[in-house]
Amino acid sequence: MSDRLKVLAISGSVRESSFNTALLKAASELTGSEFEFEFYDGIAQLPIFSQELEGTNRPKQATDLDEVIRATDAVLISTPEYNGSLPGGLKNLLDWGSRPYANGPFAGKPVAVISTSTGRYGGARAVEATSDILRHIGASVLNDRLTVASAQSKIDSEGVLRDDITKRSLAHIVERLRDLAKFGVAA
Numbered sequence: 001m002s003d004r005l006k007v008l009a010i011s012g013s014v015r016e017s018s019f020n021t022a023l024l025k026a027a028s029e030l031t032g033s034e035f036e037f038e039f040y041d042g043i044a045q046l047p048i049f050s051q052e053l054e055g056t057n058r059p060k061q062a063t064d065l066d067e068v069i070r071a072t073d074a075v076l077i078s079t080p081e082y083n084g085s086l087p088g089g090l091k092n093l094l095d096w097g098s099r100p101y102a103n104g105p106f107a108g109k110p111v112a113v114i115s116t117s118t119g120r121y122g123g124a125r126a127v128e129a130t131s132d133i134l135r136h137i138g139a140s141v142l143n144d145r146l147t148v149a150s151a152q153s154k155i156d157s158e159g160v161l162r163d164d165i166t167k168r169s170l171a172h173i174v175e176r177l178r179d180l181a182k183f184g185v186a187a
């Protein structure tokens, strides 16, 4: 690991003016030069996972995903909650990232999961469901979580986070993710 911590930011939303993507952008802007953020934007191009597309049939979109995850020190996922759970596109990404079994790119990878929603629980069930899947596929999931309720009152129409408490919580999550990546535990 170099001095700078590479963080791969994955939004569970493909919406142009997504609040979750805005939250990831805010995280990258709030944190210091010790972090190097990269944004993954291939979620909509991933084919639906099929076991027939494994091994030598694995599509390029999936091998590209493998490469970016394996090359990063840590992953920060911000996902919307759809119908009490995570969106299908993110689940599909995690299915790809779970293979080959026990040796997929998420195995052992430090990951933090956050969510914002327009509802009053801030996507808590999406964070829970996403974290469960990540643990199942062997990721090292940060215990701390951030859920931001009423996104529309904290993120403006330009996608800029305007809420100071959320800013502090977000910076804290990224620092904890750094500790998890550097020391194996977030003390």
Ligand SMILES: Cc1cc2nc3c(=O)[nH]c(=O)nc-3n(C[C@H](O)[C@H](O)[C@H](O)COP(=O)(O)O)c2cc1C
Pocket (backbone or CB within 6 Å): 013, 014, 015, 017, 018, 019, 020, 021, 079, 080, 081, 082, 083, 084, 085, 116, 117, 118, 119, 120, 121, 122, 123, 151
């Ligand atoms: C299909 C669908 C299901 C949704 N289900 C929930 C839900 O279960 N809980 C919730 O808090 N918000 C729910 N919402 C509202 C989302 O939180 C809101 O649309 C949010 O802005 C989506 O995130 P994004 O801005 O990052 O795209 C749902 C929205 C859609 C389109």
